[in-house]
Amino acid sequence: MTRSSFPVPHPAGLALPAALLLPPLACLALVPFRAQVSNTHVALVLVVAVVAVAVLGSRRAGALAALSAAVWFDFFFTRPYERFAISGPGDMATAALLLVVALAVSRLAARTRRLAVVAVTDADHLTRIHETARLAQDAVSPYVVVEHVRDQLVSLLQLRGCRFEYGTLVGHPPRLEQDGTVLRGRRPWDADVLGLPDEEVELRVFHNGRFHGRFMMRPTPGAVPSRQARLVAVTLADQAGSAIGTTATTPAR
Secondary structure, three states, X not given: OOHHHOOOOXXXXXXXXXXXXXHXXXXXXXXXXXXXXXXXXXXXXXXXXXXXXXXXXXXXXXXXXXXXXXXXXXXXXXXXXXXXXXXXXXXXXXXXXHHHHHHHHHHHHHHHHHHHHHHOOOHHHHHHHHHHHHHHHHOOOHHHHHHHHHHHHHHXXXXXXXXXXXXXXXOOOOEEOOOOOEEEOOEEEOHHHHOOOOOOEEEEEEEOOEEEEEEEEEEOXXXXXXXXXXXXXXXXXXXXXXXXXXXXXXXXX
C-alpha cells in the first residue's frame, strides 16, 4: 500500500492523549517525595506539564490537561490521599489556583505557538494579514471583509473555490482547526503531505467564543498548502469573525 492510503498522525493528534496521561504520570513520579515536596512546588510542575500539552496541541487540549492536573493533584496530594476529596482550606485554594493558572497559561501557550509560526512566514503572508486587519477596521459592512477573506483563502490555499455560510453547521465535513491541523471525522489528516482532503473543508469563524459561520473551501487536487499558509488562513478567518461580531446584525447576502 502507498503512504497516501493512510493519514499520518500529526504531533497535535497526540495532544489529547497527552492531556489525559501526562498530569497523572507527573503526579505518580512525585508521590514518593510527597513528604519532602510542598504542594505549591507540585502545582508548578503540573503547570509545566499543562504548558507542554498546550504547545503540542491546542487550547482544547491545554484546557483538558489543566482539568486533569487539578483532579490528580486533588487525588494524590491533598488529604485524605488517594481520594477525590479535599479536607484542608489551604489545599482547596492551591487546587483552585492550579486550575485557574493552568487554564490561563495553556491558552497563552497555544496562542503563542500559533503566532510564533505565523511570525516566520514570508512577506506575502504578513501582507495578507495586515491588509485584512486594516479592512476589518475600516469597512462599513462586515460582508466586505468576508468577501475579502474568501478571495484571500482561494489564493492562499490554492482552492478551486470557497463560499461562506452564515450561522449554519450542517454535516460533518473535514475541518481546518485553529492550530492549522486538519481533522477528517475524528482523525487527524496529514495535510503537510497529502494536502487538504478532496472534498469541501470547513473553516469555522468565531468572535469572543460565539460561532458566526464558516468558510466552505473546495481544495484543488494535488495542492499542498503549507502549515504556515493554513495558520495564516485561520488568522484571516478570525479577522472576518471580528468584523461580523462587532456588527449588531448580519448583513444580507
